[in-house]
Amino acid sequence: MSLIVQKYGGTSVGTVERIHRVADNVERACKDGHQVVVVLSAMSGETDRLLRLAHEMAPLPDERELDMLLSTGERVTIALLAMALRSRHLDARSFTGRQVGILTDSAHTKARITKVTAERIRESLTRGVIPVVAGFQGINQQSDVTTLGRGGSDLTAVALAASLKADRCVIFTDVDGVYTTDPNIVPSARRIDKISYEEMLEMASLGAKVLQSRSVEFAAKFNVPLEVNSSFKEGKGTLVTREDRDMEAVAVSGVTGDRNQAKVTIVGVPDKPGIAAGLFGPVAKANILVDVIIQNMSQAALTDISFTIPRVDVNKAVPLIQDVARTIGAKSVSVTEAIAKVSLVGVGMRSHSGVAAKMFEVLSQEGVNIIMISTSEIKISCVIDEKYLELAMRSLHSAFGLDQPRNDDRAAK
Amino acid sequence: MSLIVQKYGGTSVGTVERIHRVADNVERACKDGHQVVVVLSAMSGETDRLLRLAHEMAPLPDERELDMLLSTGERVTIALLAMALRSRHLDARSFTGRQVGILTDSAHTKARITKVTAERIRESLTRGVIPVVAGFQGINQQSDVTTLGRGGSDLTAVALAASLKADRCVIFTDVDGVYTTDPNIVPSARRIDKISYEEMLEMASLGAKVLQSRSVEFAAKFNVPLEVNSSFKEGKGTLVTREDRDMEAVAVSGVTGDRNQAKVTIVGVPDKPGIAAGLFGPVAKANILVDVIIQNMSQAALTDISFTIPRVDVNKAVPLIQDVARTIGAKSVSVTEAIAKVSLVGVGMRSHSGVAAKMFEVLSQEGVNIIMISTSEIKISCVIDEKYLELAMRSLHSAFGLDQPRNDDRAAK
Incomplete structure (x- = not known):
């Protein structure tokens, strides 16, 4: 018998029929002899x-009140699922x-979990x-409802699994x-x-959207x-x-495109x-995330600095950067939006040399020009022309053998 | 400056526009110099x-889970109104x-208030x-959400007004x-x-549906x-x-028809x-409310017993009563649904004699036969043929001068 925390997202509980299917799932896990804790989204x-x-009540709704409002969504689904389970003669409680002691700070709409007691669980x-259990929500020290922001229900599930020392959080x-890469781009x-x-x-x-970083970090920290x-x-x-x-x-474990x-x-x-x-200070202060940075010495005592920012921040960032450029005596600022980032990820890079060299070679064979490069211990990213993104993802996916079954596939799980 | 508890029902907060009008109302009371506590329905x-x-989740949804579900409705409206008030620069909090310490017993879906702390208020x-404040809801000793049943938000408002010693609960x-009687029947x-x-x-x-008895009893008890x-x-x-x-x-203060x-x-x-x-014991046990009872000696050692029950309970009650009748050796059971009850209410009856006599006379003049009579200190009820109900209400309303302004109308309030 193992203890499993199961979390179901919004589309999984989006209709009455789907909630009944979740009840089927939970029932099956119980009949298989597992102890189950369920966490739901709205x-x-x-x-x-x-x-x-x-937004019909106020142009900028108060954040504490938003949390009071938004936290009702999960209360509806947990009550409905508990009813469905109880009518199957399973003793469920929402x-x-x-009630399960998810304690947070007071940063309404994006609260951080400070403690999980899980006593009633x-x-x-x-x-x-x-x-x-209602995902996405907790209470602060004043006993006011808080919500955990994007991906908050995943975080609730992982935090409960950590606190309960669950065998698995699904x-x-x-x-x-x-997936090894985006199946919509690489079949x-x-x-x-x-x-x-x-x-x-x-x-x-x-850019792989299945899990939010926060939940993965939490799971890694507590080894869930x-x-x-x-x-x-x-x-x-x-x-x-x-x-x-x-x-x-x-x-290489996966190829991502952004x-x-x-x-x-x-x-x-x-x-x-x-x-x-002097340049990146103001940009950071405006909450704009600078990613890849390169610097080219072009003439004596003058240099060109290039960096990438999220495309959605361009309108906010460019006037700011132009100001800064003027202040520091630079010549001009140029912006290119038609770029993309293709990356390889894999812990095996630590022991396998030559991954970067092979990546550059594959891209060059396909005629893809590399504009910028950035690496970490387990990742290599290349900024390229946007029009080549699909081609680059497909050819890298194939060149690193990701479309072949792994040797360990049978053994895994 | 006085302290006023204002309660708004479901139709008063039924749309975004109406919630804005409630906000207008609250703002006006504040500008008039009052302290205001607002209680809302869903x-x-x-x-x-x-x-x-x-009911799509389970044929008989669990009552604790129903309370978890239903209590979300008020949380939505309080958050929305608080947003609207805050965007008008009024410091409101849901x-x-x-959170306001409405403590109840554990009778889910019809909990009774055991204590009101109102500390945060x-x-x-x-x-x-x-x-x-969210009406209709409290928590029990296990810290589970409970709801107060029909008219529960009124009860929340009255209970808070009592605890806060408010000057008025509106x-x-x-x-x-x-109204002196139902305006749909008597213009x-x-x-x-x-x-x-x-x-x-x-x-x-x-049968006057403006206020539930429970709230009025509570208000009377604490003189709100x-x-x-x-x-x-x-x-x-x-x-x-x-x-x-x-x-x-x-x-006479009012005429009611049922x-x-x-x-x-x-x-x-x-x-x-x-x-x-032997007769009324089983009926009471089945939770059927017996109202007027009369007993006629018809023959030596045999008697007829008549009583009224709510019409909605007839199907449940009659088989039960037939069983009992058989057991006690009665001859037969007959049921008439085409009856109604017309009543006069007024504390003045204590000091004004002759109200009953006048009532019977008015009805007799209109040719309305009285089937049963029941009285209390401040009420007289007559059971009559249903077809005469409107006629009886109209003629009594007029005979007791209720369509004329009261002398004290100008002084009142």
Whole structure:
């Protein structure tokens, strides 16, 4: 018998029929002899409906009140699922974030969990009761409702799994796992059986949308085995877990592509100490995330600095950067939006040399010009012309053997 | 400066526009120099929507889970109103039943209030904050959400007014007060300026639907001045308060009609001690409310017993009564549904004699046959043929001068 935390997202509980299917799922896990704790999101569409109402009340709705409003969505789904389970003669009970002791700071709409007591869950489990918990919400020290921001329900599930020392935390969603790359772009993309927390974090930050970074970080910190699986079909999912020898056997685990990029170049920057700080300080203060940075010495004592920012921030960032450029005596600022970032991720890079060289070679063979390069221990990113993104993803996916089954696939899970 | 608890019902907060009008109302009371505590119901229709969802999950949804589900409706409206007030630069804060310390027993869906702490309300008021409180809900000792049943939001408002020793509790609804009789039946019905708790209780139990008996009882017990007023137009409402000399000046305050009645007659009951207990015991156990009872000696040692029950309970009650009739050796059971009850209510009856005699005379002049009679200190009810109900109400309303303005109308309020 193992203890499993199951989390179902908004589309999985989006209709009455789907909630009944979640009840089927929970029932099956119980009949298989597992102890189950269920965490739910609000019905898909409900949060948007409530937000629309809020914006009809006030142009900038108060954030504490938004949390009071938005936290109702999960209370509806947990009550409905508990009813469905009870009518199947399973002893289920719904609990709010407060009732299971999800304590947070007071940063309304994006609160951070400070403590998880999970007392009523423990007590329920000893009595054979299935706890059905509202995700996404907690309470602060004043006993006011808070919400955890994007991906908050995943975080609730992982935090409970950590506190309960659960054997596994399964995130049921509308896809059946994490893929070697985006299947919409590369049809030969394959579901990954097992991936390390670190790789998953890189994939998440590089644009793979299955899991939010916060939940993966939390799972890594408390070593919670995290499974991504489909709530609509039975089968294997992807297990996100501690790095093991199997994982190091392959150099590259996944290929990601990110179009949300724009390249800014400041031309003719006087090459003096302190220039970079003077430039990136104001940008950081405006909450604009600078990603890849390169610096080219072009003429004596003058340098060009290029960097990427999220494309959505261009309108906010460019006037600011132009100001800064003027202040530091640079010649001009240019912006290119038609770029994209293609990345390889894999813990195996640590032991496999030559991954970068092979990547550059593959891209050059396809006639893809590399504009910028950035690397970390387990990741290589190249900024390229946007029009080549699909081509680059497909050719890298194939060149690194990701469209072939891994040797360890049978052994995994 | 006085402290006023304002309660708005479901139709008053049924749309975004109406919530904005409630905000207008609250703002006006604040600008008039009052301290205001607001209690809200769920948006009209929301409770039905949630109940439909519940019944799609389970044929008999669990009651604790129903409370978890239904209590979300008020949380939505309090958050929305607080947003609207804050965007007008009024410092408002929403609070759940739990947050203001509405403690109840564990009778889910019909919980009784055991204690009201109202700590956060008091603290808010001293800081100049307008508390916006979710009606209809509390928590039990296990810290589980409970709901207070029909008219529960009124009860929340009255209980808070009692705990805060408020100067007045105003129930804003879709009518502008309590009427001398049903204006849909008697067009000359007049709004009553002032009425006693006792009269209001009789009117409520006799079918006047403006206020639920529970709230009036609570208000009477703690002597909370209760006002019924319209949330849609400005003007005087009805004040429900302690009996005073003005009220005794008139013999009759109101006329009510109740069609939800059926008459059951058990013919040929052996006239032995204990028969009544043997009969009404099982009926009471089945939670069927017996109202008027009369007993006619028809033959030596045999008696006929007639009584009224709610018409909606006929199908449940009749088989039960037939069983009992057989057991006690009665001859037969007959049921008449086409009856109604017309009643006069007034604290003045205590000092004005002859009200009953006049009532019987008025009915007889109109050719209305009286089937049964029941009286209390401040009420006389006659069971009559249903077809005469409107006629009886109109003629009594006029005969007791209720379509004329009261002498004390100008002085009242």
